[in-house]
Amino acid sequence: MVAKISIGSSLYGALAYNGEKMNKEQGRVLGANKIILPADGQIDIARMVENFNAFMPNTGKTKKPVLHISLNPHPDDRLSEQQYEILAREYLDKLGFGEQPYIIYKHMDIDRHHIHIVTVNVNELGKRLNQDFIYRRSKKITTELEEKYNLHKAQREKITPDMPILKVDPSGDIKRQVANTVKMVGMRYKFQTIGEYNAILSLYNIRCEQTDGRVNGREYHGLVYFATDDDGKIIATPFKASRLGKFASRTAIDSRFEKAKDKIDVASTKRKVADVLANATDKSGFVAKLEARNIDVVFRYTDEGRIYGVTFIDHGSMNVLNGSRLGKEFSANSINERFNSNDDTHSVATPVVVPAELTHGDTASDTQQQSPDNRRQPSDGQRQSPGFYSTTGYGDTNFTLPGLDLFQPGLAFNPDEEEFRRRMQRKKKGPRHRF
Structure with missing residues (x-):
């Protein structure tokens, strides 16, 4: 399973990106923490931003408080939506973000279904959470999850000098x-x-x-x-x-x-x-x-x-x-x-x-x-x-x-x-x- 972490400043942008997938029926929400999800499933991005802001101080020194994470199991791992959600929550717990407000999406825009997570890296006091060696820690966590749930070991595709370039x-x-x-x-x-x-x-x-x-x-x-x-x-x-x-x-x-x-x-x-x-x-x-x-x-x-x-x-x-x-x-x-x-x-x-x-x-x-x-x-x-x-x-x-x-x-x-x-x-x- 490959995890990709993007750290940015636009909470609205991260939510809007996932919202567009839902509008195209290429994504759905699997779960959330400290975020109120509407019963009818109609996600209001502005309301979601308000939910996140309720757990973040109005002022703070962190210029990039948003984490946008994608978890990508191997294509041969066919998981249920419940299993995807369990993986996402356990991944965040091990990374140290389990108590943060977050929302979990499943994307179906390609054959290899995968998860997107939007969360923030500052707490209610405005203190930034530990991001030291976050990519190294993330890799260790995905390896542990692969072993725990008997998943295929997925690796990033390596670019080699003789690899042909193909059109999209x-x-x-x-x-x-x-x-x-x-x-x-x-x-x-x-x-x-x-x-x-x-x-x-x-x-x-x-x-x-x-x-x-x-x-x-x-x-x-x-x-x-x-x-x-x-x-x-x-x-x-x-x-x-x-x-x-x-x-x-x-x-x-x-x-x-x-x-x-x-x-x-x-x-x-x-x-x-x-x-x-x-x-x-x-x-x-x-x-x-x-x-x-x-x-x-x-x-x-x-x-x-x-x-x-x-x-x-x-x-x-x-x-x-x-x-x-x-x-x-x-x-x-x-x-x-x-x-x-x-x-x-x-x-x-x-x-x-x-x-x-x-x-x-x-x-x-x-x-x-x-x-x-x-x-x-x-x-x-x-x-x-x-x-x-x-x-x-x-x-x-x-x-x-x-x-x-x-x-x-x-x-x-x-x-x-x-x-x-x-x-x-x-x-x-x-x-x-x-x-």
């Missing part, structure tokens, strides 16, 4: 898939901008947005990740970087940008793309021949179908490069003039208000190499994805959590591409006349 499977554990993909992409590929980072993520049906905001006078800068389908529509609740791991944080990704500057060999990718470009007669042939050389290309389009962005992903050298980095003849403008085609127009999406409280993380591990044979073969729709800028919204999906609209996505763009797009829009509107 909507029927699986989306959060785990997004986390694994983000970790592997960060370990293996070299990129220098958020646009290049999004280009490689798009091959696996993931995108991210920069988020900037201020809460309680404190400025935040972070990332939020989205799982999408092949058409770019969001298929799950967005994940703030802190929920995936430090490797997904803005601090870690910014660090990768800096490291890549000294590691990327533009010349090797440029030679391969130049050779293909010299012999290509149309865009589809250009894409196919690049794929044969182990290079994917991601185009970004205006609403009129004009290419305003192009990124080359070299799976051999692990380089992710905007066309302009290779040279003027490889830029979006040049590629569009060479293969001027409106057959692949796509709508593009706009940033959404992200309900996130963002935290910073440490730098992820150094870049590693991936065997070209392990890369996923994207579909034509994915390969010619509109990319990461938008004017019409993420399909039909708009996600917000009430009361958490604290952050606005930051700008995730290539300045040269954006200037080109604005210039084309001005041409379309015609010259302005001053009087």
Whole structure:
């Protein structure tokens, strides 16, 4: 059984996350302690917050008083709801939180049913409970519970250098898939901008947005990740970087940008793309021949179908490069003039208000190499994805959590591409006349 512990400041956010699962009939409450549960089962999040606050002082020095814990038994352990509740209560007792107010949820959004627990780590006097070595103690407790109840020993999935990267499977554990993909992409590929980072993520049906905001006078800068389908529509609740791991944080990704500057060999990718470009007669042939050389290309389009962005992903050298980095003849403008085609127009999406409280993380591990044979073969729709800028919204999906609209996505763009797009829009509107 694997336990995952998140420590944060937003009680409402943790309760709202679980409440949304219940609204989608993907979760239910199994039990609670010191929290009044309505007889009709209709959970009022604001009322739940009041219940928790009744056991917490109005003032306190603890900035992150909320614990959001998930307990994940092995998929082969088929437990009843009563057994899930017993596990959760015994786990909290052993961890030292048995007398705290808490609420236990069961999630059924994936085949592997699991438990979520929301509690607080301060008592009625405002004193923070013991969190020393909490992760180490948690691991010891889950091992004891596995032995006591004859459960399978579940371990976290380990990322290996030769593990293939696959696009998100909507029927699986989306959060785990997004986390694994983000970790592997960060370990293996070299990129220098958020646009290049999004280009490689798009091959696996993931995108991210920069988020900037201020809460309680404190400025935040972070990332939020989205799982999408092949058409770019969001298929799950967005994940703030802190929920995936430090490797997904803005601090870690910014660090990768800096490291890549000294590691990327533009010349090797440029030679391969130049050779293909010299012999290509149309865009589809250009894409196919690049794929044969182990290079994917991601185009970004205006609403009129004009290419305003192009990124080359070299799976051999692990380089992710905007066309302009290779040279003027490889830029979006040049590629569009060479293969001027409106057959692949796509709508593009706009940033959404992200309900996130963002935290910073440490730098992820150094870049590693991936065997070209392990890369996923994207579909034509994915390969010619509109990319990461938008004017019409993420399909039909708009996600917000009430009361958490604290952050606005930051700008995730290539300045040269954006200037080109604005210039084309001005041409379309015609010259302005001053009087």
